[in-house]
Amino acid sequence: MWGSTILIPRPAARAAYWRRSAYLLLAAVLTACGPNEVLVKGQFPAPLMQKLPLNIALWYDEAFSQHEFFDQAKGRSGSSWIVKTGEAQVDLWNTLLPGMFQQVRLLTEAPQKGSTIAGVDAILVPHIEELQYAIPAHTQIKVYEIWLRYRFELLSPSGAPLAEWSMTAYGKTPTAFLQSDEEAVNLAAVVALRDAGANFASQFRRVAPLQSWLANHLQQGTGPQQLSSQNIHSETALQTQRGVAQ
Amino acid sequence: MRCLVIIAAAFITASLSACVTSTVDEALFNSPSKGIGDATVVILGRRHASDYETEPGFIDCVGKHITAHDPSIEVIDELSFINELYPWFEPRTAPLHPQDIELLLQKKLVAQKLQALGTRYMIWIDGSTVRSDSAGSLACGVGPGGAGCFGFGTWDDDSSYEVTIWDFNRRAEVGRINTTASGQSYMPAVIVPIPIIAPVQVTACDSVGEQLLQFLSSEY
Numbered sequence: 001m002w003g004s005t006i007l008i009p010r011p012a013a014r015a016a017y018w019r020r021s022a023y024l025l026l027a028a029v030l031t032a033c034g035p036n037e038v039l040v041k042g043q044f045p046a047p048l049m050q051k052l053p054l055n056i057a058l059w060y061d062e063a064f065s066q067h068e069f070f071d072q073a074k075g076r077s078g079s080s081w082i083v084k085t086g087e088a089q090v091d092l093w094n095t096l097l098p099g100m101f102q103q104v105r106l107l108t109e110a111p112q113k114g115s116t117i118a119g120v121d122a123i124l125v126p127h128i129e130e131l132q133y134a135i136p137a138h139t140q141i142k143v144y145e146i147w148l149r150y151r152f153e154l155l156s157p158s159g160a161p162l163a164e165w166s167m168t169a170y171g172k173t174p175t176a177f178l179q180s181d182e183e184a185v186n187l188a189a190v191v192a193l194r195d196a197g198a199n200f201a202s203q204f205r206r207v208a209p210l211q212s213w214l215a216n217h218l219q220q221g222t223g224p225q226q227l228s229s230q231n232i233h234s235e236t237a238l239q240t241q242r243g244v245a246q
Numbered sequence: 247m248r249c250l251v252i253i254a255a256a257f258i259t260a261s262l263s264a265c266v267t268s269t270v271d272e273a274l275f276n277s278p279s280k281g282i283g284d285a286t287v288v289i290l291g292r293r294h295a296s297d298y299e300t301e302p303g304f305i306d307c308v309g310k311h312i313t314a315h316d317p318s319i320e321v322i323d324e325l326s327f328i329n330e331l332y333p334w335f336e337p338r339t340a341p342l343h344p345q346d347i348e349l350l351l352q353k354k355l356v357a358q359k360l361q362a363l364g365t366r367y368m369i370w371i372d373g374s375t376v377r378s379d380s381a382g383s384l385a386c387g388v389g390p391g392g393a394g395c396f397g398f399g400t401w402d403d404d405s406s407y408e409v410t411i412w413d414f415n416r417r418a419e420v421g422r423i424n425t426t427a428s429g430q431s432y433m434p435a436v437i438v439p440i441p442i443i444a445p446v447q448v449t450a451c452d453s454v455g456e457q458l459l460q461f462l463s464s465e466y
Contacts (some may be wrong), residue, residue, distance in 0.1 A: 044332075045330075045332040046332070047332055047333055048330070048331055048332060048333075048334065048353075048356060048359060049355060050351065050353075050355060051352065059313050075406075116361040141297055143296075143297060143298075143299075170294075172299070173299070174298060174299050174301075175376075193337055194333070195336060195337065195338055196331070197332070197333055198332070198333030198336040198338050198339050199309070201333045202333060202339050204335075232388060
């Protein structure tokens with residue numbers, strides 16, 4: 001009974017069958033031609049360190065929080081890549097910074113000159129300047145690599161620039177560890193993000209453009225400026241405790 | 247009939263394994279006379295080289311070998327330890343020399359965490375297992391009458407690992423183990439491929455585990 005239904009379908013059913021098969025074939029062809037897409041996902045531990053007595057406001061612009069990297073295939077044999085790191089970036093810095101500073105507030109509006117944010121020592125604005133990746137097909141080395149270059153801006157509570165500096169991060173994973181290119185690129189990106197956190201946390205007090213500002217704030221031991229701002233941004237206190245696992 | 251062939255192939259595969267040659271060199275000094283007592287051990291992989299990484303699976307294998315042969319030794323999971331002490335054991339920040347322990351312990355929270363974990367020995371493993379050579383060819387096909395493979399393949403795997411043991415209390419290196427293992431695997435195929443695998447990495451893992459047990463365990 002079942003066999004006859006499958007092998008000798010009625011004309012309408014047969015047409016539907018062929019239509020469905022054509023769609024599946026088309027989908028398979030289109031999928032094969034599409035770029036490799038990696039939505040970077042990972043969990044990041046909070047840092048184990050004495051918090052600096054600073055109240056920091058944090059602003060992620062859209063380019064940062066929605067960051068993605070697109071690399072067009074160079075030839076027919078190559079493949080295009082989209083690496084979306086924005087979500088993981090926000091996860092990382094939302095976990096790292098509350099472990100480094102006494103208080104971290106996440107701004108929901110961009111800091112503007114002339115409008116002062118009350119109760120903070122400075123505003124930190126991270127940017128991703130560059131992302132490079134390498135896969136074994138490019139380098140003939142059995143390692144997947146991600147390289148990131150950040151630029152950080154430190155602004156006064158009123159939005160005036162205090163310091164600006166760059167920082168790099170690197171992550172790699174060998175081919176033998178994982179089954180697919182996407183998994184390997186994801187892991188390399190997570191390693192790079194962890195490295196970014198490690199670099200920022202371990203070097204923050206040594207960043208040359210920050211030295212005088214940090215010395216002033218840490219030696220004076222002054223708390224955050226308690227200004228009665230007339231144009232206070234909407235802000236949210238970040239949760240400082242996060243799960244640590246991977 | 248086909249079922250019998252598959253069962254026979256599975257049996258042969260399970261019972262065959264190729265030979266592995268392994269060499270272990272050790273230099274141990276200041277070994278604990280009666281094991282490590284209540285202290286814990288952490289085994290960490292070095293991930294500084296540009297073209298290879300010590301496999302997390304190898305680190306896990308050595309830890310399991312130790313706890314399987316002496317359950318009284320507590321081996322802390324590598325990833326848990328690195329996460330607990332983030333960011334001080336990332337490739338960028340991890341101590342490279344025993345003298346760096348002193349700097350690490352100057353960080354109050356790090357010192358407290360290590361004390362809470364009871365870490366007495368930190369064991370660093372640096373190395374990897376690589377496929378050094380391969381030859382032969384194997385072809386498989388599927389037809390209306392069935393499927394099958396024909397051909398012969400062979401490959402060589404080489405393992406090389408260096409183990410360094412640091413004593414947290416003495417802030418010093420107390421031992422060093424080098425192990426190398428190599429073996430050739432074969433894959434003859436007449437209808438059914440029969441892999442004859444040389445367990446190179448497992449042999450290296452067992453060699454390192456045995457040497458570490460002699461150092462850490464009171465029962466060895």
